[in-house]
Amino acid sequence: MIKLRLPGWARLPRQPLLRHLLFGAVGVAFFYVLSISLSDFNDFQLGEVGVYAIAIAGLSVLTGVNGQISLGQGAFLAVGAYTLGELEVHQSINLVLQLLIAVAVSALVGLIIAVPATRLRGPYLAGMTLLLALALPFLSDKYSSFFGGDQGLITLPPNAPGSIDPQRWLTWIQLFCALLVVVLLANVLSSRFGRSFRAVRDNEVAASLAGVHVARTKVIAFVISSACAGLAGALLVLSTGVVNTGEFPLSLSIYLLAGMVLGGAGTLTGAWWGAILVVYLPNQWSQSIANAFHANHLVGANLAVIIFGAVLIVVMLAAPAGVQGGLRWLGHRLVTVSTGPKPAGNISVTLQDQPVSKQDRDGPESDRAATSID
Amino acid sequence: MRLTSRRRAFGWAGRSAIATTILAMVAAGLGWSGSAGAAPTTGVTSNSITIGATVPLTGAAAPGYDEIAPAMNAVFQWVNAHGGVYGRKIHYDYVDDGYNPSNTTTQTRKLVLQNQIFADVGSLGTPTQASVQAFLNAEKVPQLFVESGCNCWTNPKYPYTTGWQPPYTVDGKILGLYIKQHFAGKKVGYLSQDDEFGQDVVKGLDMEIPSSQVVSRQTYDVATLSGPLTTQMSALQAAGAQVVVLATVPAATALALLPAAEIGYKPQFVIDAVGADPPTVGPLLSSFTSQGGGSSSQASAAVGLLDGAITNAYLPAENDSSNPWIAVDRKLLQKYAPDIWSKYGLDGNTEYGLALGYTFVQALQAAGKNLTRQGLVNAIARSGKKFVTPGLVPLSYTSNVHFGYEGDSVVQISPSATPIVTPTGSFPGETTLAGPFVTSPGKGPVKKYTGKASLPPRELSSTA
Amino acid sequence: MRLFWNITLGGVSEGLIFASVALGLVLIFRATNIINFAQGAMAMLTTFIAFSVLGKGVGYWPAFVVALACGLVLGGVVQLVLIRPVQNKPPLNAVIVTFGLLILLEGLAGAIWGNSNRGFPAAFSQSGLVVGHTSIAFSHFDVFIVVAVLALVVLVALLFRFTTLGLRMRAAAFAPEAARLLGVRVSWLLTLGWSFAAVAGALAGLLVAPTSVFSPTFMDLILVYAFTAAVIGGLDSPLGAVIGGLVTGLALAYVGGYLGGALEPIGALVMLIVVLMIRPEGLFARPTARRV
């Protein structure tokens, strides 16, 4: 992944790089202040938001920007997580190195999967990645002596310098990685790679006529996405303290995809919204709303599930472009007077096999926003 | 998703001296409402104790297991209605984790850091609880009576963790000994769940049954359990297994028995207690006998497939009305968990929850009025062996042993025994074949337990 | 040898179960170009309704018909209320809506009927047919499954190949605008397509429930394998759904029987990848329309 990205770096225009770094720096300051002012539990969840933001940002590049629908992001989280777990068990090496190895291994697995996967059209890719998310964790059941079985592999939180609380230190590491990933991805997306990603999504034939190597572009997007997922998986199990199969159920992949779409597909800011939704919506907010109904516990638990499902549907019907699209729409409403193009929204992914031309005529694509982290 | 939930009625006499003494403390505590002068303990006030748990209330693991925590809460409601323990009422905050360890991590942190629970009591599952073991111990929060038979709950690194039900290896050893003694020379086959639970049961079986006798070892994965286990049962049949041990969860028991019946395969089934509760498994078999035009009310007839199966039990049988614990269980559920009672009645899962609830109240009693987390853990190590619970064998807690029951009886599901009647139907009861036995999950021998089972304290049986 | 045949027969009946769900997926994909991830959950709901009706003491077959009728209504309502608003939106929106519906319906069923595991009666006896003097792993009910699934495929084939309704449904799916310009009431046909698919789903639920453990989540894994089956067969081919289902069921049975149960999903994945490497649009993909 690194090797593939470097040429893009070299050609980066100075302007977006500086802008993204500036955003990154502001992010660091923002999260530092936020983290120290939160309670232990909220701080822990803030770290989780960072972790899921990484996974969703990667998915957003693959699905939102490049147009390949993946229902299997969870499998790559598992790869990164187990890599870190094995490193913790068998080696005592520096955390940065551990994370880099986790990223490298999941990128490699991503590459292996990408070779067949990127040949597939929308729904076929969805089917294959869905089965991947189901099947991959079973390797750890089959080889439980190596992968730790049900009890899993124990991971220890990294040593914190000085008197910093280890949990808070971990949150900072998670958030820092998230900001780093988002800045890197923003640069990738504003490089020629980003343009190729979008070109392939919008029209593969046109893209290849314009000199884009379609197959390679899709593979690169897939690998970037799985590398992000691997990092997220590794960071996730640092805070759960254990790596086991149950942490990577099929529903994780679905939640990540839902978070990506609800946050705003193809936008990196949307990844943060999506991460917040993934962390808080199913387990916290839905439960709180359900509790307000004072149902008995069995019905109450199901009520939370009902509310979660209903929110997914309602948001999708009311704000098809997700939170980020909705916010941008609001912004446009407030700032401009009815002359600008409509806000973001059209993600031309090819799960549907309908002629693309209609889409082109109906709405302007506004994916330019995806190139920045505004 | 792999707890054991069973019993067997057996001589109800003595141990009552200790029983009444200790349980008298409940009564003593009932009216007691003074505030202890000690330093405040998280989750404990002068008149309340907040404890929590993470259990599957939704999702694929919820069926059956979602009854346990509400049943446990019925015990606490009874205690609260009678003044609490040392004047403290128990607030039980159990939340859904959907059997997903990531949810467990988050929800457990929420319980500990935000809801300020005193202890995590009766949380369910091996992978789920393994993922919070390190955290809870680091925070010095007792992780009590984990609903799983994993050997991992006794670990010197994690002194705040305590199991409750017999380790799966103990189940396996006791069933294995019985098979070795009573089915000598017969061909034995296994069908086990491909995880800690199944592997541990098999480990125990293998300690007793000569390997030459075992002709086939089949496995399945619970996460992909969607249809009949035809393949595995055919393989066991082809290998000529005359005795088939099932280390299966209830759903898998049904999905093994159905294809066996389909292909006319009738070995002697030996089913680990986890997957043998007739009211839990019975309804799943109803599809076999009720055909077009039939209705679900025929459920009971189908349980025939379970008839004659041998299993193990460490709690009294639900059908044994003469057992005073069973009578108490029924009254408690009826009064303090009416929605559970009307839907499920007293089945293996609710009985399990109640027994676990009694155990925790005992532990609170033993910890005394100056309640601290360390004090509670010490009290279990110190007097755990003497707790009065419905178990057929006593709890075996010491400072080094964090397993609860280390033994059970071998019983047979029999159509001639008093049926178990629940709101979902009438199911065959059981008769005791042998036992109870005790053994450790390690190499130690299986020994017959010669002590007596304990009686419920008078307060409980009279006021419930 | 007997083992081999029993594993094979077990794989065939499991495969037909996958096929019955895959058929519903294919019907909806043909009609609306959407993968309905709630197909299993919708079937679960209609099966629970049948379960309630059975509990009232009416016979099996009336309950059977009630389930199919509820499928017809449910499919239409879902399409009108939830799918129509996202029909011309980016396809991911429909994916999320159907996943949301899946979650919503499972929660609803859990709240109404409880999460407990149950048994569900079968239309016919589940004891194996006797060949020679041995029972084989193929029951009277399995025969019913074969008949029902094949009848469904034949009906679908007749509908699409020989009726103008089928012609219009295909047109509405492939080229909605062109179809409207030819006087086809596209939106109504899309609704009808979902209704038909939900009836197929309701039938699948009634076939799956007796062979499985009946609870609000009982269709989840079946749906994953059925989707696999549909992909293997080619997403718009009803015959492909059946062949894909059989291939998937047999693959799972052989892997489980000879390599071990935990390798089943891996085996399915390897098979899927191999098939898609050779035929990226499934075994029975139609000649692809030019995509520009």
Add this chain to the structure above:
Amino acid sequence: MLEISELSVSFGAVSALKGVSLEARQGSITAVLGANGAGKTTLLRAISGLVKAQSGSVRFSDRELVGLPVERIVRAGVSHVPEGGSVIAEMTVAENLQLGAVWRYGRRDRLRRIAEIYEIFPALATRAKQHASTLSGGERQMLAIGRALVSRPSLLLLDEPSLGLAPLVTAGLMAVLADLSKGGDITTLLVEQNARSALSIASWAVVLNLGSVVVSDTAAAIADDADLRHHFLGF
């Protein structure tokens, strides 16, 4: 008789048609000409109901079409062949043709009508069982027009039928269209970039620019107006 008056269509802030009025006599061919973006396609789509008109009216055979759903407009006798023909590539030629008449005829009449279409476009008959995706561009256009004719429309809307066709094929197509209108039953609105060939068969023509009618006159008069040709028609 088609009467369009003050028809306006806008997409958000962009007006595509600004009060367009025109009339077409029964049985005539009217060419609608203009540069890219002049509003020709939008005019046809507004007539057939694919886009909603903000104001104005479209009357055909004394029926108001504005506000009716597409399916009803089709049933009023309007056949619209959109740009590119939009034949359904996944279906066979015969199925495409069937589809054109399903709303109107039963099985027997439908087959008779299709046989008549095969007489007009013999090339289609030989490819009846083939998938439309295998057809050449000219054959696709014939199929699209044939499919529009199966239901015996009284108003035929053709959007750029010559697009992408070789000159010889275009000429053949125009001859067929001219033939069709000789019967006097079909009123045709022919949108074309290729103004020269459109004017060769049209009796009347309108020129659109930026959503408004620039000029409306006989085809011959417009073909002779060098200035107009130069500015708007590009030949």
